Amino acid sequence: xxxxxxxxxxxxxxxxxxxxxxxxxxxxxxxxxxxxxxxxxxxxxxxxxxxxxxxxxxxxxxxxxxxxxxxxxxxxxxxxxxxxxxxxxxxxxxxxxxxxxxxxxxxxxxxxxxxxxxxxxxxxxxxxxxxxxxxxxxxxxxxxxxxxxxxxxxxxxxxxxxxxxxxxxxxxxxxxxxxxxxxxxxxxxxxxxxxxxxxxxxxxxxxxxxxxxxxxxxxxxxxxxxxxx
Ligand code: C5P
Numbered sequence: 343x344x345x346x347x348x349x350x351x352x353x354x355x356x357x358x359x360x361x362x363x364x365x366x367x368x369x370x371x372x373x374x375x376x377x378x379x380x381x382x383x384x385x386x387x388x389x390x391x392x393x394x395x396x397x398x399x400x401x402x403x404x405x406x407x408x409x410x411x412x413x414x415x416x417x418x419x420x421x422x423x424x425x426x427x428x429x430x431x432x433x434x435x436x437x438x439x440x441x442x443x444x445x446x447x448x449x450x451x452x453x454x455x456x457x458x459x460x461x462x463x464x465x466x467x468x469x470x471x472x473x474x475x476x477x478x479x480x481x482x483x484x485x486x487x488x489x490x491x492x493x494x495x496x497x498x499x500x501x502x503x504x505x506x507x508x509x510x511x512x513x514x515x516x517x518x519x520x521x522x523x524x525x526x527x528x529x530x531x532x533x534x535x536x537x538x539x540x541x542x543x544x545x546x547x548x549x550x551x552x553x554x555x556x557x558x559x560x561x562x563x564x565x566x567x568x569x570x571x
Contacts, residue, residue: 343425344398347541348567349373349517351551357384364392366560371568373398373425375549389422398425400517400549404457406430409440416441420448426517428497431456431484438491455495455517456488478502482509489514497549500540501533507544519549523567526553537567 350372354360360380367374374397376389381403392399401424405412412429419427429441438456445451458481459468465476473480485496485506495515498506503516510516522534529552537548550567557563 344369344371344373346370346372346568347545347547347571348537348554348564349375349400349547349549350554350564351375351377351519351549352380353377353551353555354380355383357388360384360388361391363555363560364395364397367397367554367564368561369396369398371561371564372554373400373547375400375402377402378404386418386422389424393423400424400426400428401452402428404428404430405441406433407437409437412437413440413444416454417444417448420445420450420452423450424452426453426455428455428457431458431488431491431493431496435487435491438488438493442492453494453515455497455515456484456493457497458484458488461499461520478505482506485510495546499533500535500543500545503540503543503545515546516544517547517549518545519551521545521548521550521553523553523563523570536570538570541571 352360401419405415459477481502497517499520500518518540520531520534521540554560554563
């Protein structure tokens, strides 16, 4: 298993481009995140291929369904050998507890984390779907619900990390995208932190895509990020 806090987001449209990048990386220097696009195109075999190459894989499928269905999906993901997976905390306590219970029966038990409030949702969007309060208040409430439901952590913005860290147990995992090395382009991210600042704010793992995947030399970019920590 890797000791790196960096999770490289494999946001590629096909296997060829994804594997071209992976062949330039090393399991000791990063973990890999597979999301809905790549998984829907390439399926479980691709995930198993990455695991077979020695990488810790974060399967970012954000499950949200009735408890029995989510528990079964988590069981299936565990069988792929993934290191981490996630679901939506808004699926509720019963859904999260069913997933935790099911994973506790597995010989290989991946970490299970929750998405609280998608960062694409503003206060008005939340009110429209019936969530009172600010995005920040909802993030803290759902992070607390995820923790008391037995989850290992949450995905959050590095700007929310310090507030969640304050209310959560020390070993509660905070996995933060929206991270940009000082020299990197912001791309379409608006509110970012540097890797070092995100770690200082309480992040456990940094999800980093384009600063590595679009770099002329991805391995050098990864090493530079490690050197900055
Ligand atoms: O290329 P970049 O570093 O912006 O990639 C960030 C990754 O983290 C992408 O896979 C993106 O979908 C994901 N993500 C995010 N912001 C969130 C949740 C997930 O950027 N709030």
